[in-house]
Every structure is written in structure tokens, then in C-alpha cells.
Amino acid sequence: AQSVTQPDIHITVSEGASLELRCNYSYGATPYLFWYVQSPGQGLQLLLKYFSGDTLVQGIKGFEAEFKRSQSSFNLRKPSVHWSDAAEYFCAVGGAGTYKYIFGTGTRLKVLA
Amino acid sequence: ETGVTQTPRHLVMGMTNKKSLKCEQHLGHNAMYWYKQSAKKPLELMFVYNFKEQTENNSVPSRFSPECPNSSHLFLHLHTLQPEDSALYLCASSYRAGETYNEQFFGPGTRLTVL
Numbered sequence: 700a701q702s703v704t705q706p707d708i709h710i711t712v713s714e715g716a717s718l719e720l721r722c723n724y725s726y727g728a729t730p731y732l733f734w735y736v737q738s739p740g741q742g743l744q745l746l747l748k749y750f751s752g753d754t755l756v757q758g759i760k761g762f763e764a765e766f767k768r769s770q771s772s773f774n775l776r777k778p779s780v781h782w783s784d785a786a787e788y789f790c791a792v793g794g795a796g797t798y799k800y801i802f803g804t805g806t807r808l809k810v811l812a
Numbered sequence: 813e814t815g816v817t818q819t820p821r822h823l824v825m826g827m828t829n830k831k832s833l834k835c836e837q838h839l840g841h842n843a844m845y846w847y848k849q850s851a852k853k854p855l856e857l858m859f860v861y862n863f864k865e866q867t868e869n870n871s872v873p874s875r876f877s878p879e880c881p882n883s884s885h886l887f888l889h890l891h892t893l894q895p896e897d898s899a900l901y902l903c904a905s906s907y908r909a910g911e912t913y914n915e916q917f918f919g920p921g922t923r924l925t926v927l
Contacts, residue, residue, distance in 0.1 A: 703854070708852075731913060735918075740821075740920065741920050741921075742816065742818075742902055742904075742918035742919045742920045742921055743902070743904075743918040744918070745915055745916075745917075748913075748915065750913055789855070795911070796910070796911065797910075797911075798843065798845075798860060798868075798906070798909040798910055798911065798914070798916075799857060799868075800855075800857070800916070801854070802854040802855040803854060804852060804853065804854050
């Protein structure tokens, strides 16, 4: 079955600390992978995406993610978190020939001053 | 206006009411989507329109009725809803449906409460 798992429902980090949000997927074909962020009262904004090529992708706001096919993972990282990064983060998977994204349930990030 | 806009941002309705949600995209896209976002559940794709034609109805109850008069506007007509329909309804658009590498751009959503 196709699915996306974000094992951490909530994560709390201090401002300036590093961050890693986990995402594992199950997908029958070559996956296209995405990370979205949703700030309170806002829609989803695309942070970064992976289709092919270099497995380390850079996104907006200083985020990066690494695709590891052997682990079926696409973890999101940021070296130094800012208070404005507090939001909910969603991992999603899709594939060639389909417009359907499969979303994870999200990870809510809290940033301590 | 830029991006994807949705109105109203908040809506409270009774189970016997009829209301509509509106979505407008200012991106020149050809595909539009309705999603339902409930607490602690993944986003659920409801409907997809590609060049004004409905290409996806993800087993959505008939009390939800979409309308896409042109590629820039999308409506979701609501009638005789149930309390479990309370959720955030998100609209999205992309250049065209059919390929996930066409990034979807999301609106801010309408927070719906059914009493």
C-alpha cells in the first residue's frame, strides 16, 4: 500500500539548534517527494521537492532534505532553527503520471526562545 | 491578489444550511483541487478539475458539490452537512493535472464548522 509516515507528531527545539524531521514512504513506483510547511492560518507552502538526480536537495528558508532509497526516507533538515520556523510540516509522495499526492499526518514544530 | 485565494476564511453552518466555498487562482494554472484537512489525518483529495473538466471524485458524499466555471475559479457547494464534515478545506492549483511534478499551490483554506 502507498503511504507516508511521519513518526513524530510534535517536536520541540530551541532556537539556533539543528532540526531533523523524519519521513518514511511506501510507494510502488519511482517516488516524487515533497516537503510542505503550513503556518497557522495559512495554506501549504512548498519547501522543496525531489524528482531525480542529486539525493540532497536544497529548498527555501534554509531547509534541505536527503532522499535515501534504501531506507525509503526523505528527512528534512535545517542547521539552525529560527523562531519563525514554528509551523506544521508535511511530507508527501507522488509519482510519474499521477497528480495525486499522498500526504503524511504532519509534524508540528515548536521553537523555544 | 496573488496566488490562490479562498473565501470565506471561516464558516459556521447548521446541518440544514446551504453554503458555498470559493477559490480563485491568479497563477494562470489549468488544474484546480479541493482537499479536506482534518485533525490528525492526512490531507484527503476530494475533487480535481483539469481544464474545467472534473477528472477526480474521490468517493466524496453528494452533499459536497463542486463547480468549476473556468480555470481560475472553483466552488464547493455544501448542503445538509454533518458535524464530521467540520474541517479545513483547502484549494490548490497547478499548471495542469496529470503529473505530480507540476507543483500544487495551496490557498489558506476555509475553516468550516458544522453545528
